[in-house]
Amino acid sequence: MKFRSIRFRLSAFMLAAVAIPLLLSMTITFLLTKQSLREQTTAENERLIFQGAANLEHYLQSVNQASIAVYNDPHFLSNLARSPNDYRAAAEIYTTLQTIRNTVPGITSVYMHSYAANQSTLITSSAPKRGQRGQSFTESIVYRSNRLFIEASHPAHLYGFSSPGPAYGKDTQVFTLHRSIQNIPSTRKLAALAIDVSLDTVRSICRELYQEGSEQLYLLDSSGSVVYSSDENLIGQRLDHPGLTGRLDDRQEQGYFEADQAMHVYRKLNAELSGWTLVKQIPYDTLYARATRLTQINAGITGVALFIAIIGTLLISIRITEPIKQLLRYMEKIQAGQLDVDIRVASRDEIGVVFRRFRQMMDTVNNLILREYRLELANKTNQLKALQAQINPHFLYNTLQSIGTLALQHEVPRIYSLLTALSKIMRYSMRNSTAVQLKDEAEHVRLYLDLQKERFGEQFDVVCEWEAGVLQEKVPKMILQPMVENVFKHGMDARLGRILLRISGTRPSSGMLHLVVENSGLSIPQERLVHLRHMLSSSEETLPEENTGSDEPIGLRNVLLRTRLHAGGAGRLDITNIEPHGVRVILEIQIEERERL
Template structure:
């Protein structure tokens, strides 16, 4: 046998080379890869979609929160403007301290401011001309005392018309604390410098402490305390409000967040520290606050993660169903193959009468039925046909060669050649030598196969003898492709085909005769030899009958019903070709224009070489 990568019959296939394993691998790959791609694409798409939706929702939410805070600060600002709308207030600030009516009117105005806006903790007023400081709280009586300078926390804001002091602990502005005052509470302070309009002379400083309760009530509607964080910071990074305890009033330490806020004009979003940050700036004459909402990625993509987990669970269930389904189907496919392999092993061991039992209505049942019929046919024909055919091939080949080769002429030609040399006639010797070579070539029955080069040399010697006979009336050429010279072929194929030209085609009374022999290799290892002459063409009726007989013998390998000697010669040539290539070679005869005959020989060399290598 030809060596190669194969598995012997009866050998068990490797574990990962069986049809079942390959089918499972294929099904797993065919399902796992698309499922994983689908899950990944779905997760990425859902993640991006949720991200866009969450950003849009939170931007609207933060914008609404900014609007509410602006409105709240505007209310405080409008409440503080009463110092200008009350015609007596500015005059009362300039009066002497012992004008009790003026003092009472100032108290009343400050209490009105306190009651106008909810969340005001205390109001501090310092009159610069009378050097009087006043403190109004909701739980105690107003307090008043002489001070040359306003309280220290209000001094930096004297040069501003309005401004907001960041969150800080509340205090009593230097007044003695009362038992009912609430100190240490987180507040932010609204400062207003009171001037003598239209001049810019400062008449006093007004400080309004506002509890963070109102700001917290607005901000708590903007985020989830359990999973998100919200900050309100001013332009210096001071934290006005924080959803976490302990951060209010502190400096924001995250420099990246501050950088993003300062680089943007009004609003935006960015990712930092595993979270999405959405911010909105408040642009007012008295405060530049920024609302920052921090949403962790785990919270932002929670729905996408849940959807991915559901898809993954479905994919795992689908894979399990596919694996079990593949196992079931593969068993249904591989079990008949195993059973058939077992039958083949028993037949190989010589048990030709194996009882092939497999009852199924699917394709495997048809396969076993056909195999059973094949074994019955083999058992009926193996002794009567196959062995008889093998025994007859050698006898047929020898009989065909003996039919063509006259053995007794060889010794006679040798004697005549010697006599020609003795009489100094070298031309006669050369012709007899050529004839002797022809006879020796045809008489050697031991070599059934020769190369095309040897067969062509035999035909050339034959044509040299014919050239001597016909002289100028005959011209011939032999043009063989170099790759065809070493191709093996049956012996004595070309000479009988060439001989037909001299029997029927050559016109000895008319034009010059011409004979051409060419060869080439066609695809799939087919050697093609073409013999063309310009002799008399075959009549259409005879050509049609000849082609019918050749086609019948080529297609069926049957004995043709030849009626003339030429047909028998073609039959012998075609039979020898078919014996060599197992009925795969062919012989074609056609007329050519304006006159002449073309004989085409096709020899399938690859099939024979493969068979010989296997043997």
């Protein structure tokens, strides 16, 4: 009984009504916010990484352009082969290398080794260094057969020279651009050029691309070594992160992927220049921080709402159930035979209304008992009136029959046939049935047309075409005559000659019946036709109570309405003009196999 009580059900319903929508809303909001943040963050970071990559490429290109300045000096290549004692040649080489160092901010040193003179030169912020070398110092670091490559971040080299001085920071992290100087267009190497570039410029560009402490950024070369990282301890080391480096090998030039509970947005720099890849790692905690915060807020609101719902439900249930229990006690007294129970009403809400109505009901119980006899008399009177209403049509039929018999006695058979047709039409229209066989409708229309023949004479001809078995189908009563009488209301015109009226019934598919009425009379004006078709296509299922003289298609709308009632909502009626003149009315009726005879 406890679980079936109104209080328990109301409490359970209120809790479910509050909790389920809130939890569902919270879940959907979290998922949509999460998806929106993911798309928004991805798009923003793709643009950010694209701009950062463009800035890095521009900076590397400026360093590269500085390195090819040796080809702009017409005497530089010839000076490389001159004797080391040629101080003029040495001075010009110093000048060119110093120009390279000063061209781009961030270049810390320029090293060059001449193969012809076996001479190495180092330009730093201090005095230049020069010495005899059997081979280039850079070849002991890394070997490349191509003319240009960039060595990943590493501590600054002295290239075999003693320290240039305290101003030279040999512990500074730099990356090095290596270029082979050739006697173009030949491929013979004249010298090896190495330009050390400080990471300060790269660092300033990269720091604009991530939030320190919550996001990570990696600038990797083609071998996976870290050129720059948000974690300074990783600079110059090979990144031990297979989930990241492994995916970058198979990826396109730019894009994003998810791995290790983080979103990774990347873009590869010019492969011919550096082959570096800029990767930004955004942990899920950072990516979905706002979604998580919003979910926490919604969870707090849900908890408060549930608490309020519980308290409110208890108060409301007590407010409802206690008066109901009191009403049950009153009813038990009444059931025991005490009809004059003093029912007291205290509240003004719906429960109070129930109490007052119950008291009024008890006040009228005795009156209802007394009125029962009067109602029985009234019912018998109504039955007599109904019988009288049945007598009147019979009197009219008998009168028509008497007139017809008198017409035969006076040898006027045409009057008799017309009266007989009118009598049958009236009997058919007053039949107490809503569905008839199509053959009954066809016979009713035939009698109707016989009466119209008397009015219009030979102004029209009638052709009926019925497909085999169609006349046995059940259809709503009185649907064919309104379709036929259209020509007599609006289509008759002596100027058109004899009008042909064609009535046909077909069954184009299983479960469908088509009734078509065509006439060669006057066509319907286009504006009127559009109005009629609009009225028939309306979804309203009610008709005006009476024809007020307007042009509303009352008869045809009545046909369509009764057809839909007969077929459970299905049915269609269409009106069109035919060439050169005339009107076609098509009624589609849905029938069932079980209705066939």
